[in-house]
Amino acid sequence: MLNSEIKAQLVSVLGDAHVRDDVESRITHSYDATPLYQSMPDGVVFPSTTQEVQDVLRIASKHHIPIVGRGSGSNLSADTVPVAGGLVMVMTRMNQILEIDKENLTATVQPGVYTQTLHEAVEKEGLFYPPDPSSMKISTLGGNIAECSGGLRGLKYGTTKDYVLGLEAVLANGQVLRTGGKLYKDVAGYDLTKLLIGSEGTLAIITEATLKLIPLPESRRALVAHYHDLDAAARTVSAIISDRILPCTLEFMDRKTIQVVEDYARIGLPKEMEAILLVEQDGPLEVVERDMERIRHIAETTGATHVEVARTEADGAQVMAARRNALSALARLRPTLILEDATVPRSRIADMVREINRIADEYNLQICTFGHAGDGNLHPTFLTDARDTEEIERVEKAFADIFEAAIRFGGTITGEHGVGLAKAPFLEWKVGAAGITVMKGIKHAFDPQGILNPGKIFTDQPRLRKENM
Amino acid sequence: MLNSEIKAQLVSVLGDAHVRDDVESRITHSYDATPLYQSMPDGVVFPSTTQEVQDVLRIASKHHIPIVGRGSGSNLSADTVPVAGGLVMVMTRMNQILEIDKENLTATVQPGVYTQTLHEAVEKEGLFYPPDPSSMKISTLGGNIAECSGGLRGLKYGTTKDYVLGLEAVLANGQVLRTGGKLYKDVAGYDLTKLLIGSEGTLAIITEATLKLIPLPESRRALVAHYHDLDAAARTVSAIISDRILPCTLEFMDRKTIQVVEDYARIGLPKEMEAILLVEQDGPLEVVERDMERIRHIAETTGATHVEVARTEADGAQVMAARRNALSALARLRPTLILEDATVPRSRIADMVREINRIADEYNLQICTFGHAGDGNLHPTFLTDARDTEEIERVEKAFADIFEAAIRFGGTITGEHGVGLAKAPFLEWKVGAAGITVMKGIKHAFDPQGILNPGKIFTDQPRLRKENM
Incomplete structure (x- = not known):
């Protein structure tokens, strides 16, 4: 709950309807799309102008109140979980x-x-x-x-x-x-x-x-390539790029993901395959058609067992929609889904997928892997149950091993989800002690009191790497 | 000259040949491609490995010696002029x-x-x-x-x-x-x-x-469009972009620049025209040809008096080479050439060129304007003489007016040349007091002693804007 004096100040800026500290508002802003993290804010504010944002920050600054900016809370690094309490500032009224x-x-x-x-x-x-x-x-x-x-x-x-x-x-x-x-x-x-x-x-x-x-590109076309063999899929990715074609999307799904997505979407994905690639190109029609033919040829000669070019843009869109729904499909299987996004140079994708599978076996966990093969950004996804603390411990160990492997392959701990709370302990693995020092200095330059989203990116409890243990 | 103890330390790291404090070395590293600025360093060092750079910086850090990194010194913001003395660190041995x-x-x-x-x-x-x-x-x-x-x-x-x-x-x-x-x-x-x-x-x-x-794009083609009227050239630029074509280059030269470049390069540029546009497209051959036809049509319908598509890639390259040599051509006319790069949203190019011409008249100066019309990055170029202090004073007033106009049109004080010494007094006009404070904080986070290129970007003597005077 908000201190009554501060609440009165906030209400005078935002109006009564846009300052909330009832339990429902606080609970619904205590978590985001990231599993396992939750923390209650003291209140929730909904500014509608830059001036209001300024006024709220002046109040927060004066009283050392943490401020967590939030849109839809769909991030996957627990970045909008208010771990230090304070105010969640929801920006959805500024929607023009x-x-x-x-x-x-x-x-x-x-x-x-x-x-x-x-x-x-x-x-x-x-x-x-x-x-x-x-x-x-x-x-x-x-x-x-x-x-x-x-x-x-x-x-x-x-x-x-x-x-x-x-x-x-x-x-x-x-x-x-x-x-x-x-x-x-x-x-x-x-x-x-x-x-x-x-x-x-x-x-x-x-x-x-x-x-x-x-x-806007004039046209767009998709193809699906099926593989009995992971390495063949990786060879196709490398060969497309080495042949100097940059498709607009180049997506990968492993066997487990294919099975789950097909059960959910029923669009004819081959459940017995080890991997599929979904490739989409856009641009002028003649270029798209030429590129798709070249990509089809590359896929066939690098080991795809079957390649199918979508006949229409709508057919292609359906295939891509299935990929976009992979997360929803996987979410049906177990109570908790934890999505990672370790990223490697694209030439190391097969190595990384193999390493993820080895780690899954080592810790006896279910991991489905899909992601953006073209840019090396994989999403190994753990199907687990937050209530099973013993299993969650194994999940956390597996994460650490995946991050370590990504770094070893020249990659990073996060390609697109951010550091937030979830990866703060691992940031130093990627950026080094010098990087952490410089980043903390930057943070201090902007926010000397540390009221903006405290607890994120940086942590007092960095994880040691195995090599240092 | 270097203090003998420090010189001995530097020699022990780099070897005798790569630590210079003779007068010739110091003079030749006291200036760069930017007119009007010169300052003697105490010495010049030539590291060949990252380790050597580290060792030199440790020595510099210990003794509070300014370090100015330098490649070829071809920058145009006096960024490699060692205004605080110290060492110029030349990176050209690390050239692999x-x-x-x-x-x-x-x-x-x-x-x-x-x-x-x-x-x-x-x-x-x-x-x-x-x-x-x-x-x-x-x-x-x-x-x-x-x-x-x-x-x-x-x-x-x-x-x-x-x-x-x-x-x-x-x-x-x-x-x-x-x-x-x-x-x-x-x-x-x-x-x-x-x-x-x-x-x-x-x-x-x-x-x-x-x-x-x-x-690498498969093909490339250029065209030249001539204009009796500045606004027509600006209309062509806007119409190309509004028609959703992004050419790879879209260059502008005003009348004075055309005359000088043609006298120098003799490639048949129309000296009687008010402006020309040089437009180049690259990509798959069929797309390039289609785009060039569309651009030709747009130029003709927006007021070009003459449009010529280069017949071959080599012809196109010759035209572009003439543009690349504009600076050399202009340099023949007067002893000192000062090139600016105020940048505006591309929709404001005609306004900006007109304003530059008005300012040239006001201060009775010769300004030739050319530049990257497609991205709003203009290079108004002053033909002047550094020895004429009275004229240089007028040049400096004209600069200030140009920067002020660029900001007024939603632009910036520098599109691609950097702040360095030359624009440090104007930086606050663009980034505001809050921006300066944050940037100084970032500088402090990286370099608390302030030994890296001191005197650049920030200044103790910011210029007031007219509106504040």
């Missing part, structure tokens, strides 16, 4: 697309706009905003920016980072910071725009973003 | 392309590799590194990264920032920082890779970079 500028190919949006809402709005104008996290129906653009969301189209188009040109954000002390603009080139000092992207709400609260749009 | 990885589409390079050397090496493999600063024949990749160099292909392909996946850098205290990797997706903490890009040697010394490559 302010402008679609066709001359400069930009969109200016408030943070609470749903990702898919923006997709639909710009595609009507023949424009394209590529970042497509699997949560895009419900995720907000502010959340996407805070997490630097990726998605299926990362290989060809990059991630959220590549499409944010400018930001308005409010600092912990209530000052407004404006970065970038409708500019493709801007080197006026350090790149604060990119620094805020993926900063997980620990540096500032994003209140507006100017996004880069590109022309 | 360490790897071109065709499976992961990456190149790993040392900082002293020339930009064009990398272009040639990767293009032999059918791969492409798009950033193409006009200085690319002599500029180094380390310098490109420190400055976040742009170039002609920014509109379609982005700038250096978009092609650096990972860095090895040495901090002021001699610690090695490693960021990113052969990974398109990596959200492990704050994005230190992007933060170091464009940090102008003030945060760390870059010792290795992993760069992203893309498939």
Whole structure:
């Protein structure tokens, strides 16, 4: 519950309806899409303007109250769990697309706009905003920016980072910071725009973003390739890239994932196969057709047992929808689903999948692996039960081994989900002691009191690596 | 001259030949490509390994000696002028392309590799590194990264920032920082890779970079469009983009630039025209041909008096070479050439060119304007004489007015040249007081003693804006 004096100050800024500290509001904002984490906030606030965000931050700053910015809470690193209590600041009332500028190919949006809402709005104008996290129906653009969301189209188009040109954000002390603009080139000092992207709400609260749009590709086509053999699938991925084709998506599912998705979606996926690849290309029709033929040929000559090019764009969309629903499909099997996103250079995908399977056997766990083969971003997904503490202990050990393997293969502990709470103990494995020191210095420069999303990214309890144990 | 004790320490690390404090070495490293700035260093060092860079930084750190990292010194913001004395650290001995990885589409390079050397090496493999600063024949990749160099292909392909996946850098205290990797997706903490890009040697010394490559476009074609009227040229730019075509280059030259370039290169540019646009598209042949036809049609219907599509790729290359040589051509006219790079949203280009011409008249100065119309990055170029102090005073007033106009049009004080010394007084106009505070905090986090390129980006003497005067 909020201290009555502070509550009165907040109400005077936001109005009574937008300051909540009833139990229902606090419980519903005590968790997010990440399993295993929950912590009660003292209250929940719903600002509707940048000025209101400033006023709330000034109050929070004065009273040292933690502030956790939140969109839809669909992140997978427990980034919006208020572990230090304080206020959850929900940005969903700031949900306007302010402008679609066709001359400069930009969109200016408030943070609470749903990702898919923006997709639909710009595609009507023949424009394209590529970042497509699997949560895009419900995720907000502010959340996407805070997490630097990726998605299926990362290989060809990059991630959220590549499409944010400018930001308005409010600092912990209530000052407004404006970065970038409708500019493709801007080197006026350090790149604060990119620094805020993926900063997980620990540096500032994003209140507006100017996004880069590109022309909508004219056409799109998909194919599915089936494999009896994991290595053959990896060879296809490597051969496509080495042949200098960049498909817009290049997705992988292992046997266990195929089985579950097919049981859920019933679209004819081959349940007896060791792996499938889903490949999609977009662009001018003649280029797409040529690329699909080349990819079909590459898949066949690198060991696919069967390759099928979707006859229509709609057929292709159905296959991709099945992939997008992999998480929902898997969620039916066991009470708790924990999705990881260790990422490796794409040439090491087969090594990584084999290592994940070995780790699953070692700890006697169910792991289904799918993900973005084209950019090496795999999602080994643990099917488990949060109530089984002994099994969860094994899950945590398995995680650590997966992160260690990813680092060993030249990869990272998180490709697109962020550090949050879940991976804070492992961050030093990737960035080293020097990296941690510098990052903590940056955090201090923005938020000397540490009121913005405390407890995230950094931890007092880093995990030792095996080699150091 | 170096203190003898410090010199002995440096010699013990680098060897006698690679520590210089003779007058010739100091003079030749007292300036860079930026006119009007010069300052003598105490010495010049030439490390050949990361370990040597670390050792030099430890010595510098212990004795509070300024360190100015330098590649070829081709930057245009006086970023490698050692205003606080100390050591210039020249990175040109670290000039190896360490790897071109065709499976992961990456190149790993040392900082002293020339930009064009990398272009040639990767293009032999059918791969492409798009950033193409006009200085690319002599500029180094380390310098490109420190400055976040742009170039002609920014509109379609982005700038250096978009092609650096990972860095090895040495901090002021001699610690090695490693960021990113052969990974398109990596959200492990704050994005230190992007933060170091464009940090102008003030945060760390870059010792290795992993760069992203893309498939080399199959073909390339150029056209030239002539205009009696500036607004018509701007209309063509807007119409191309609004028609959702992203050419790989979309360059602008005003009348004065055309005249000078034609006198120099003699390739048949129309000296009586008010403006020309040079437009180049690359990609699959059929797409390039279709786009060029569309662009020709757009140019004709928006007011071009004449449009000529280059018959061959070589013809197109000749036209683009003329544009790349604009600076050399202009340099023949007067003793001193000062190139600016105020940048505006591309929809404001005509407004900006008109404003530049008005300012030139107001201060009775010769300004030729050319630049990257597609991304709004203009290079108004002052033809002047550094020895004429009265004229230089007018030049400086005109600069300030140009920056003010760029900001007013939603632009920035520098699109691709960096802040350095030259624009430090104006940085606050773009990033605000909050931005300056945060940037200084970041600087402090990396380099608490302030030994890395002191005097750059930040200044104690910010300029007031007219509106505040």
